Amino acid sequence: MSVVVEVMPKPEILDPQGQAVLNALHRLGFSEVAGVRQGKRFELELTGELDEAVLARLEEAASTLLANPVIEEHTVHVGSTVHDEAGDEPSPAGV
């Protein structure tokens, strides 16, 4: 069982990385995109079962470590992790 935590910059926070990505998209001709905000996604594999108590603990982990509440919001999703590419290893080049 695994849990996904998504962390995004708060709407009122300047997101320079998102802005840079938007500029790059526009330079490449993707005028259809009006805005970009860049965040992080954490895939947490659990050692045991997921119940209300564990969920509360994960919420605490999210708000004390994974996200900085001063500048970020977070959401916790329950479910299995998703690999869109059928079983492929991620490319070593990453990026």
Add this chain to the structure above:
Amino acid sequence: MTDSVSTAAQTPEVEQPWSELGLKADEYATIRAHLGRRPTSCELAMYSVMWSEHCSYKSSKVHLRQFGEKAPRTDALLVGIGENAGVVDVGDGYAVTFKVESHNHPSYVEPHQGAATGVGGIVRDILAMGARPIGVMDPLRFGPLDAADTRRVMPGVVAGVGTYGNCLGLPNIGGEVVFDPSYAGNPLVNALCVGVMRHDAIQSSGATGVGNLVVLYGAKTGGDGIGGVSVLASETFTDSGPTKRPSVQVGDPFMEKLLIECTLELFGDDLVVAIQDLGGAGLSCATSEMASGGTGGMRVELDRVPLRDSTLAPEEILMSESQERMMAIVEPAKIEAFMAVCERWDVLATVLGEVTDTGRLVVTWHGETVVDVPPRTVAHEGPVYSRPYTRPTWQDALQADAPTPERLPRPSTPAELRATVLRMAAAPNLADKAWVTEQYDRFVLGNTVLAQPEDSGVLRIDEQTGLGVALSTDCNARFAKLDPYEGARLALAESYRNVATVGARPLAVTNCLNFGSPEDPQVMWQFAEATRGLADACLELGVPVTGGNVSFYNQTGDTAILPTPVVGVLGVLDDVTRRTPQAFTEPGQVVYLLGETRDELGGSEWAHEVHAHLGGLPPRCDLDVERALGEILINASRDGLLDAAHDLSDGGLAQALVESCLRGGVGMRVWVPDGIDPFVFLFSESPGRAVVAVPRSEEVRFTDMCTARRFPHQRIGVLDAGDEDGPALDVQEQFSIWLSELRAAREAPLPRAMA
């Protein structure tokens, strides 16, 4: 099923992908001869990476020999060519090691990671010598500033160099940024690292002591850069662009920072018999080189290698270029202490095997022997080619196309000269490089005395005595295209001069030789000439080559890059407080031009920028003059006779004056000496020259020194704060330009291009 040695011995007829791995038919045959059977797939992988051009230097060895054969005798050299890097004695029991390397092809494919891992690799080389790395430099070369692909490559490369170096805590103290059409598609990313240690701390890389343990420590091994060396570096790009994407290595500077601290502690506690870093060809290289250089044999259990990716085959593990890994030889009695240090730094360490005296490198995989080779054949007895070379058919025509006034119209009126000075100040190669250099930390460690854009980077080594070192990297590749022999000499001259300009005594040389395909006889001729020129010049100037790097195959299709032999010179300063900076800061001081100016515009920045012209002969290189100029600059610096000094190179006198005036914010009244054409005076690129600012109180002592040495020196101006409108560069009877106008022109190009 594992392709073991016994399987290989029983199945000699199996087809092997030696060609796909970059080997030639005769090389494959030689391997079979060495082993008396076909190689296993692991052995084939090992030979293919180690015999690649990048690792084996097979096309360059016969020429690089000259650096050893013609090496000048000097007491300063503690370790010469052959080890990871050269080591130089700088006095007071200190030794300094330095080297420059290339990571060109990966930087075209993935600019950020290519450049970052280039820095990582050279830093580990310095670390492997036993030194604490104390600084980095980056000679960079890109296509035209306004080209679309430069906009892709340059920011990534600069970010990669900056991120990795900054995170390691190494100040970036200098380098180059050069733009030329020939580098479009083949950017050059050369990285230099310098380190310091005590004399008795020099480490070696030979695995000695039968029974000593072979330890791999650092990052886990993954699929990074598999085949990167043999596949990438020996293959020129097709015109359709990069296709070898999966072969790029990804670096983690934080891991390397831990590795540095951990390794220095291991050295300090005397826990290491020998050490080698894992760079190109990863484990294949480390095991074969260490075994070959030591007692002669090694046994390694490959399945003990900690993996990031458990699906890797043994061939891939052997070829992996995962970063931030080192290999150490450790006495059994010291292994516990070794492991404790690694644990303190949270660095993974694994015993893989031991040193033997069998004369064989044996690697097993889950009990089966997958490699059993004589390590010398892998590491040190790779193929040696005497590639054919011929002087290009176009060389004569190129040299005959001299930049005479008839061929290239020259500015002659004051208005034309003024416009040319402004235009040159804004030329991409001469423009302000702050867009690049402000991404580098130059302060960390608190010992940076001079950094870019000064003529050399200067680092203090001893806080008590003020002992320090100076470094510069230089190459005018246009000069090298016009005449590779002279061009290489001129590169050494420029680097030597830059070191002397800050007041340091040049001691040793490193080089990064960037060329096109060695399979092209014309490129090979350029290489042969350049190495001959550099070796001859080093002998003449008395500074030995301590090590370096060769990068071939820098070309797209048939078009090779300009031959680019980058030369790095290291010098020593007994007291860094006496260094001579570049900025003109004191109105009223007199400015002298040292050296002779001739009509030498061949390969000049003016010809390139204004006329897109490259032709004629490069300026004449006179190493006696360079030595004499160096002596003057060094002695004058030591005796406190100079307030500032700046050597002349790209862009000639105009560029040097613009730079020194802008850096200090002080203007200058310049007069053109009688008998010289103003254009030649301002833009000729004759070498062996420098401008100096001399306090009035020292003027006589200084000129007496020059006269006693019979060195040409000419008063060409005086520093001037300017009037209420501000400081200006005022060439008497010709023109005047506000410094503010020059500054605006100079500072605009790079930010505008990268916006």
Add this chain to the structure above:
Amino acid sequence: MRVGVVTFPGSLDDQDAARAVRYAGADAATLWHGDDDLAGVDAIVLPGGFSYGDYLRCGAIARFAPVMRSVVDAAHAGMPVLGICNGFQILCEAHLLPGALIRNDVQTFVCRDQSLTVENVTTAWTSDYQEGQRIVVPLKSGEGGYVAPQATLDALEDEGRVVVRYAGSNPNGSLRDIAGITSENGRIVGLMPHPEHAIDALTGPGTDGLGFFSSVLASVVSA
């Protein structure tokens, strides 16, 4: 007087901070991140660098190091604490100072001699300066943009808790040009520029940074 300089994995300017402490006339002690013993120091410096590789967020992992428990306790008891660059980021993550530091708005790492105005000279770390004094101190960071909710920014201004402000142009998009702030009691200061690199004209833009380290000598409070 002993000033402790904390070393985290990845700290870089710890040696330089220690040197600055010595130049100012105090003794420097190294405090290891994994050890919660503060060795009886009188003040603490959290230095610059890339602690834990800047993984997750700058300072996010360092703030949970064992030594930080003791640093937080000591700070609450009035011990002077100076956070430089990464140290400032750690102080914010540890909630000893309000706000946060995000990526420079120019997207790149910026290393330059930065002009600053010293606005608060009552803190433990700035008492040797004059109010309104203009100083030049190296700035070298990629994640130096100070941000905080509007209410926090207003409070900082109203309470005079902006210690140093960027003068000339804003190098990284910090709101209100804030380069450094202080806690309510004026004993905890965080700033992005590096005063430890402006202690010697030989290796920096001047000696304007020394005041941070000399000021604290006068502020020793028995813990």
